Amino acid sequence: MIKFLLGHYAYWFILALLVIGLYGLIIKRNLVKKVIGLSIFQVAIILFFIASSTKWGATVPVLTDHQEVIQSAAYINPLPHTLMLTAIVVGVATSGVAFALIILIYRRYRTLNENELLERLKEDEPE
């Protein structure tokens, strides 16, 4: 049991990050904090992939001219890393769009607090 918990410590950490991110996203009232929560959430997923690609005692998957590849299993899996490069970019783009939206919302409603925002939206009702 302990071995299971300790052996998978990376995944527990990632799970914690995931939950923190979601918590921030759902509970926090400030829109910017929500976006931060979203970013943390995305980072957790990225770390998940990275963590899943590592192996005990394996080395960095860089090919140089000097070395020969003796066993490919000695390198950590590079595929998730490449996938996560894309995911990071997606995360950046998402954050960018999110902040652009936040700026727009602020311009129109002068608040970044979700509760106040909802109130001001209601006032707008008869459109």
Place this chain on the structure above:
Amino acid sequence: MVNATTYTSLVPLLTVLVSLGAVPLIILSSRRPNLREFWTIAAGVAKLALVVSLLPSLLRHRIAVLNLGEIVPGVDLAFKADALGVFFALIASSLWLFTSFYSIGYVRGLQEHKQTRYFAYFAVCLSATMGIAFSANLATFIIFYEILTIATYPLVIHKETEEAIKAGRKYLAYTLTAGVFLIAAATWTYLLAGHLDFIPGGLLKNIPFEPKTAWSLFTLFLLGVGVKAAIMPLHSWLPTAMAAPTPVSALLHAVAVVKSGVFGVIRVGLFVFGPELLRRFHLDYLLLTSASLTIIIASFLALKEDNLKRRLAYSTVAHLSYIVLGVGLISSPALLGSLLHLAFHATMKITLFFCAGAIYVHLHKEKVSELDGVGHVMPWTMGAFAVGSIGLVGLPPVNGWLSKWCLGWGAVAAARPLYLIILILSGLLNAAYFFPIIYRAFFRQGETGKTGEASLLMVVPLVLTAILSILLGVWPDLGFKFFKIAHEVGRVIFGGVS
């Protein structure tokens, strides 16, 4: 025993298309009423001619069929002009012609608004009715049945008063709900049988059933067709729908819509389930009980109604269940009675509705209590009314006596004399709610302030239908050989001679 052969013919499809084709013409001629009405009449004549053209072949046991390709998985959009179909089509198309002339008189007499919309949708309704009559299978039937529902809506709400719109909502609520029950029943049937063709004797005849399944499926079907057939307690839309203009009530709610409903009951009872299944699982009791209750209760409700059209509506509810009763008796003479009543009630009821409409247009009276002395002002109209009433009570020489007699005979032949008693009782109730009207009209004095009949366009059709009712009572094969065709239907289902 002669077996029927089939031949491919476009005629069934053409009967559907001819009035559909009239619709754009009607709409385009909206500025020239006479031209517009011409299209309606022309379509009506063409349609009747087409239906009649099927008659000779039918009498030689040759059935026109037409297959238009698959419309839902495993089922084709197909037409089959069998005896029952032609029977119904003849009634609907011939009475449409009368109603068209009558409608013209009615809407012009009242200077109704939206006449173009009225005539256009009327044409669509008749197309749908033809489609229902000639459907070769359940899927085709359902498609046209639903189209009829939607096409009649604009006619029900025609007056656009609050009452009319509410009536329309109620109508749709009932009929669309029925529609979904039908879809459920049909899809279930398809999965049980692998096809949906109407087969005399029952398409489900050889399917192994458990009682629970048979009852569930039959109930679903009955809920589906029962609304239009105004079987209680599904009838409630019909009196409310009297908010529609009288020609609409006359044709649609005495002929097309409600008769489509009982037509559906006949198809479901005898062509989907079949006599054998009905007997085996005692499903006939469902039909018999609901029909009997409807007949009695509706007749009593008619007694209470002061509004003339609503009284006629409840009378229709009761008479429709005569037809259902005949199906439930599962015997050849009973079916003959049902079919004859489908036709004859149509002629009689349409006469009565025409009269009600003429009275409304000419004297602006809607209530029975206001009808004192009307007979002196409009003798032809009330005379026709008297003829229709006599027939509905079941007295010769008006045709109603013949269908009732056959139904009664069917009850006796099926060893269920109870239903004969119900029929007789109903006849008495009919007298109770019709004869006072005639009495008031002829034997009392009233202040009406007008003289003379309503416009000829209205009076002539109603007199003609009254005369037709008498003639058919004496010679039922007149013209279209109703008796012979109805007989044929029974023969195909039950075999043998009655």
Place this chain on the structure above:
Amino acid sequence: MNPSSLVPFPPLIYLFAGIFIPLVTLRWRRLAGWLALTATTAAAFFSVINLLQVLKQGIIPYRFGGWIPPIGIEYILDPLSGFVITVINLIALGVIVHAHQSVKAEIKESRWPPYYALVMLFLTGANGIIMTGDFFNLYVFLEIGSLSLYGLIAVGEKKSPVAAFRYLVMGTVGGGFYLLGVGFLYLVTGSLNMGDVRNILPHLQVTAPLVVALTLMLIGLGIKMAVFPLHGWLPDAYTYAPSPTSAIMAPIGTKIGAYAIARIFFFIFGIRLITQIVPIAQVLAWLSAVGIIYGSVLAMAQNEIKRMLAYSSVAQVGYIGLGLGLANSFGFIGALLHIMNHGLMKACLFLVAGNFRLKLGHSRIDRLDDSLRRSMPWSAAAFTLAALAMIGVPPTVGFFSKWYLALGTIASRNWLFLAIILLSSLLNAVYFFRVIERMYFPWRGSSQKRTLSSPAPKNESQEVSLGLLLPTLIFALALIVVGFLNVWLVKTILTKALPAGF
């Protein structure tokens, strides 16, 4: 030309258009719409060609860069993807023709190029999701499409950025869950290629990571598809987005999620896995059933047409989910048919809503009155026809979707689902007839309102111009034509699109 090389054309055409438009229109702004139209036409054209090809020859794969899977990324053209992509591109074509004027009316001219560019990118995402044969590639296109959509929504009225933000948050979480699911799947199978995974899965023991992968993917794609209870972003997004965005988003956006679920559940995981081993199909079916009722009921309570249509879409997506969740051939075909049918119906309805916005300045139900009957007869008629289709009146397409779904529920002896499907038809009738009644009949007390809200003189037609009317009417007409063709479509295309095991 090698047929396989045509396979990636649709998404690539949109991608290049999306990049090209902002560049070209630096100089000539008004070209943006025309370029978008050209691109969409070309993409639709190639989709049709691809579909015809695949029906003739069977599955056609395309390997990017020539790298064979599982190393390379693969696009797969099979009857399912061919069908869905053709439907989506044809609908997009109709909507973009209409959008020409709709965009002019609702969006500032300086924003036309980026708007059209985003539309192109949205369609890139949609096409990419449909064509791809790689799990991660699906994520990429999912995000491309979603991000574009957030932008498309935000240029609407005052509340639209809030709606877009909410959608962004939910959509990104959804994408994240999907990605996490892919991660678990990769852990278990070692491959990202869909075909590869399909071959590997039967040999695996069903362990926790596999179940988690399946669940996460369902949640992630379910958010995109707006399956109840993950639909929360939809009503606001559909309502506050500008009309052209709603028109393109409603028929297409949720269908992509549905397609992805259909593909992954049925073609890769396989029926046995999703029904017997992990009853996730049943979960989908039940959630969809609740969604059908929920959406229909809430639609009745709405006062504005777009919002009503939004809740209606939640219900309609429920049909698709239910059809998929039934996991039998009738249900699957019903779901596919409904993807097409609902796309057509909703496109028509949203185009009419756009017409109303244009000519009346609003699309509120309580401010409609029967002057519409005279002033916008064609739009009103199109709306009525589409409403009848939604209710399921034959011979419109809606009837046939319901027929197949009814068959599907009866075949699996699921009477409750049958009742729900049929009951919802009636609920649809209620909320659609509310609008129809308002459009055609004088409402109580409306004679006073008449002078306020409709300045149109009595007999003058205020109908929208042909450029807007024509696509609206074509969609409306399609509702009947496709209805008659439904069996032909099912036989020639959809039955070939069934997954193995049916």
